Amino acid sequence: MSRLLLEMHDVHLTYRLRKSLLRSVYHPVINGVSLNVHQGQRLGIMGHNGAGKSTLLRLMAGIYAPDRGSVINHGARVSLLSLQAGFDPRLNGWDNALLSGVLMGMSTKEARQRLKGIHEFCELGDQMNDVLGTYSSGMRARLGFAVALAMEADLLLIDEVLSVGDQDFQEKSEKAVMHAVNQGCAMVLVSHSPIKLKKWTDSVMTFEEGIISPATLEMGCI
Amino acid sequence: MHTKMTDSGAISRLIQVAWLRAIMGLKSESRGTRLGYLWWIVEPAMHLAVYYLAFGVLLKHGGDDYVAFLLIGIVHWLWFSKSIMNASQAILVGRGLILQLPLHTGIFPLSEILRDLIKQVIVVAILMLILSSMGYLPTTYWLIYPVIFLLQILLTLPCGGLVAALMPFIPDLRVIVPACLQLAMFLSGVFFSSDLVPESFHWLLNLNPVFLLLEAYRDILIRHEQPDWHMLASLLAALLAFNILVIALYSRCNRQYARIIQE
Numbered sequence: 426m427s428r429l430l431l432e433m434h435d436v437h438l439t440y441r442l443r444k445s446l447l448r449s450v451y452h453p454v455i456n457g458v459s460l461n462v463h464q465g466q467r468l469g470i471m472g473h474n475g476a477g478k479s480t481l482l483r484l485m486a487g488i489y490a491p492d493r494g495s496v497i498n499h500g501a502r503v504s505l506l507s508l509q510a511g512f513d514p515r516l517n518g519w520d521n522a523l524l525s526g527v528l529m530g531m532s533t534k535e536a537r538q539r540l541k542g543i544h545e546f547c548e549l550g551d552q553m554n555d556v557l558g559t560y561s562s563g564m565r566a567r568l569g570f571a572v573a574l575a576m577e578a579d580l581l582l583i584d585e586v587l588s589v590g591d592q593d594f595q596e597k598s599e600k601a602v603m604h605a606v607n608q609g610c611a612m613v614l615v616s617h618s619p620i621k622l623k624k625w626t627d628s629v630m631t632f633e634e635g636i637i638s639p640a641t642l643e644m645g646c647i
Numbered sequence: 648m649h650t651k652m653t654d655s656g657a658i659s660r661l662i663q664v665a666w667l668r669a670i671m672g673l674k675s676e677s678r679g680t681r682l683g684y685l686w687w688i689v690e691p692a693m694h695l696a697v698y699y700l701a702f703g704v705l706l707k708h709g710g711d712d713y714v715a716f717l718l719i720g721i722v723h724w725l726w727f728s729k730s731i732m733n734a735s736q737a738i739l740v741g742r743g744l745i746l747q748l749p750l751h752t753g754i755f756p757l758s759e760i761l762r763d764l765i766k767q768v769i770v771v772a773i774l775m776l777i778l779s780s781m782g783y784l785p786t787t788y789w790l791i792y793p794v795i796f797l798l799q800i801l802l803t804l805p806c807g808g809l810v811a812a813l814m815p816f817i818p819d820l821r822v823i824v825p826a827c828l829q830l831a832m833f834l835s836g837v838f839f840s841s842d843l844v845p846e847s848f849h850w851l852l853n854l855n856p857v858f859l860l861l862e863a864y865r866d867i868l869i870r871h872e873q874p875d876w877h878m879l880a881s882l883l884a885a886l887l888a889f890n891i892l893v894i895a896l897y898s899r900c901n902r903q904y905a906r907i908i909q910e
Binding site: 488489 | 660663664667668671674675676678679744745746747748749750902903905906909910
């Protein structure tokens with residue numbers, strides 16, 4: 426069996442909504458999820474809007490701590506593919522790539538070394554020297570994707586994206602993700618679209634009412 | 648335990664990220680205005696000019712040393728109050744990033760404090776030029792300056808960190824903090840020296856760390872005497888304890904912030 430990257434064991438999470446000073450309403454989102462992610466695995470999680478998919482990814486990425494249960498990371502570099510994290514419209518492409526890369530988890534030195542690769546991948550040419558405020562949304566997305574890809578993560582967590590820029594760039598970015606997965610990077614993709622999940626992943630689980638629905642357990646993901 | 652990272656690794660990453668955010672923040676800030684980096688000099692110069700006109704020229708208040716006394720007070724008070732104000736909002740402003748990436752919450756107030764620290768270095772250089780041109784020429788006492796400066800950093804860090812940490816729980820602080828800072832300005836001897844205060848209240852002034860620091864700056868820069876080292880030593884001990892307390896608070900609450908901000 427390939428290396429175990431991430432382990433979730435009976436994870437629970439409840440949001441608390443404050444109604445007034447003393448009264449709160451509790452809204453359980455994750456009700457006992459257990460799953461393992463191994464190296465090279467491509468796991469799809471299907472759920473409708475508001476099912477708690479993004480919350481689940483945030484738990485995996487270590488942004489949230491669970492209320493109960495445990496999320497154990499076995500030394501994997503987990504990257505929640507958060508495009509354009511920390512982008513500043515008043516800085517140029519180079520500075521934004523550097524800043525975003527460091528926020529995502531690179532050291533300043535690593536980020537500097539990877540700037541050239543990022544520049545090549547995003548195909549922005551001389552416009553890298555312009556401030557981000559002048560970019561079109563497609564150009565921003567390309568830069569964001571190039572930085573996220575340069576992370577060289579062990580586990581990529583993807584929330585509905587992979588539709589970046591125009592047709593050509595989309596194909597290129599899909600290829601790049603596939604290449605990373607073939608190199609041994611694991612991937613968890615959450616989506617409400619079964620077609621997308623079928624195309625991208627090798628096992629799909631349905632996620633409803635805070636639990637991974639039992640019908641999909643036999644697919645060998647646990 | 649989520650990621651396997653040694654403590655020293657985590658701390659050096661925290662500082663690295665905060666530093667880069669500070670530098671990039673300064674760069675971005677300067678591009679947002681026409682004068683750009685010049686504002687770093689113009690803004691404090693404007694403040695100094697206003698206070699100089701009001702107190703030094705119009706009111707003709709105080710003795711010969713009063714203008715220099717006032718300028719030193721203003722420069723260091725403004726640094727303290729600005730750092731606290733900027734740091735206090737840092738976690739709320741960083742909301743988007745905290746929900747996107749597993750970042751240590753301490754990065755947000757720290758990068759604001761670093762940003763104000765970098766600007767302050769320039770302001771201090773200007774202050775020293777002004778003092779020299781007023782006839783307060785540099786002496787060996789000026790060599791003590793970095794020690795007092797460092798003490799002020801040790802005061803700003805936990806104060807700013809604490810206010811930033813509390814802000815998401817008590818949003819009302821947004822109103823309370825500026826009011827408290829205003830009050831603190833009048834209690835910290837920015838405008839008056841301890842001679843104006845009855846002897847029986849001096850112990851109260853000495854409990855105020857900002858007052859102690861401002862007096863120490865004045866001792867070395869214009870009065871050409873040693874600062875009150877006993878006082879500063881006890882201040883250092885208290886500040887170290889305060890810093891440790893706030894760091895402990897952050898390492899305890901760090902990962903709860905994403906939830907608190909979301910809820």
